[in-house]
Amino acid sequence: QKEVEQDPGPLSVPEGAIVSLNCTYSNSAFQYFMWYRQYSRKGPELLMYTYSSGNKEDGRFTAQVDKSSKYISLFIRDSQPSDSATYLCAMSVPNFGNEKLTFGTGTRLTIIP
């Protein structure tokens, strides 16, 4: 079993819809949670970063963490065609600055105009 599970999709939604992307994890030592966006043939771009359970909002993006269920989500409101990309969740264990990231496999998202 992988430490981080993510539905690979693909996921297609119409423009303006709310998108929900999810990851589950098995390692309870994970304390830092991130969402990256990766456009085709580009490097992952950090979208959201959080370390506590609850919600964190940044513009149209909301990251949600439920440590008791080992479940994290990313919500995208008012989705735009420019949001079409692969979204990767990532997590790390606190280790005094040596935090390697463990990634989900990524969900490919397409926003249909």
Next chain:
Amino acid sequence: DSGVTQTPKHLITATGQRVTLRCSPRSGDLSVYWYQQSLDQGLQFLIQYYNGEERAKGNILERFSAQQFPDLHSELNLSSLELGDSALYFCASSPRTEKETQYFGPGTRLLVL
């Protein structure tokens, strides 16, 4: 633009050969991480350097090695290349504050023929 630079962008070589991938971290970042992204394995952590010293190792093959130089740029050396080494190789750097967050470069696409 994350501020992390990687060269070359593309590399085509033959089995058995050796290549060197170069990474310059963001200004002021002391940590460099190397990741491999392949279709079947997703993003996998290879190795981390902090201010010239190796700090953590992941799923890095013995044929692969890395180093970080006094000017903080890093090189990943891949030798005795096999077809299965074809992948995207990313480096990332993290700031002294928020060490948990990592910023990725654009990657080097390696094709072994």
